[in-house]
Amino acid sequence: KAGVTQTPRYLIKTRGQQVTLSCSPISGHRSVSWYQQTPGQGLQFLFEYFSETQRNKGNFPGRFSGRQFSNSRSEMNVSTLELGDSALYLCASSKGKGPGANVLTFGAGSRLTVL
Amino acid sequence: DAKTTQPNSMESNEEEPVHLPCNHSTISGTDYIHWYRQLPSQGPEYVIHGLTSNVNNRMASLAIAEDRKSSTLILHRATLRDAAVYYCIPYTGAGSYQLTFGKGTKLSVIP
Numbered sequence: 001k002a003g004v005t006q007t008p009r010y011l012i013k014t015r016g017q018q019v020t021l022s023c024s025p026i027s028g029h030r031s032v033s034w035y036q037q038t039p040g041q042g043l044q045f046l047f048e049y050f051s052e053t054q055r056n057k058g059n060f061p062g063r064f065s066g067r068q069f070s071n072s073r074s075e076m077n078v079s080t081l082e083l084g085d086s087a088l089y090l091c092a093s094s095k096g097k098g099p100g101a102n103v104l105t106f107g108a109g110s111r112l113t114v115l
Numbered sequence: 116d117a118k119t120t121q122p123n124s125m126e127s128n129e130e131e132p133v134h135l136p137c138n139h140s141t142i143s144g145t146d147y148i149h150w151y152r153q154l155p156s157q158g159p160e161y162v163i164h165g166l167t168s169n170v171n172n173r174m175a176s177l178a179i180a181e182d183r184k185s186s187t188l189i190l191h192r193a194t195l196r197d198a199a200v201y202y203c204i205p206y207t208g209a210g211s212y213q214l215t216f217g218k219g220t221k222l223s224v225i226p
Contacts (some may be wrong), residue, residue: 043216106158
């Protein structure tokens with residue numbers, strides 16, 4: 001069974017640019033969540049999508065956005081990049097509903113460096 | 116969200132049992148207690164979860180206090196691969212859909 005796939009694994013951007021990260025969930029999982037991990041703040045929740053609808057959003061500025069497609073794949077976008085956006089961005093998938101709904105499977109992450 | 120308190124770090128000898136404690140005194144009656152771990156350079160990995168009674172799976176056991184204000188993750192025989200940061204997370208689930216990670220406990224396993 002394939003795990004959660006995130007692309008790209010590493011990327012370098014400059015301030016002011018924008019970036020799009022992609023996440024392919026486990027087959028059959030309809031929920032995708034995104035987390036940001038930095039040494040200072042630890043793991044912080046960005047947003048969660050289920051069946052193309054955002055069900056919850058963390059405390060991040062509007063520069064951070066996401067979407068989910070009908071095949072459950074998800075993308076997140078960060079516009080007008082700042083140095084502080086340098087982080088590991090983690091995607092997690094789950095069934096989203098029913099038994100085992102709350103068990104998340106994480107991908108390996110996308111490491112973003114902003115120069 | 117319920118607050119959790121975990122030791123910053125712990126050490127264990129290889130092949131010895133490890134008991135990782137977590138205090139969650141403000142947990143609500145409907146919150147499950149989830150444990151995740153994060154190995155170096157990897158995303159977090161689900162370990163186990165429970166509500167009231169003790170739980171076992173192939174990775175670990177979870178002992179939950181009767182008053183649910185604390186829990187203990189038990190690794191029966193620590194291996195080098197168990198060296199990771201372990202997170203205890205009270206999770207409401209429906210209506211929340213987010214995990215609130217604290218700083219966790221960094222477990223070192225000594226060969």
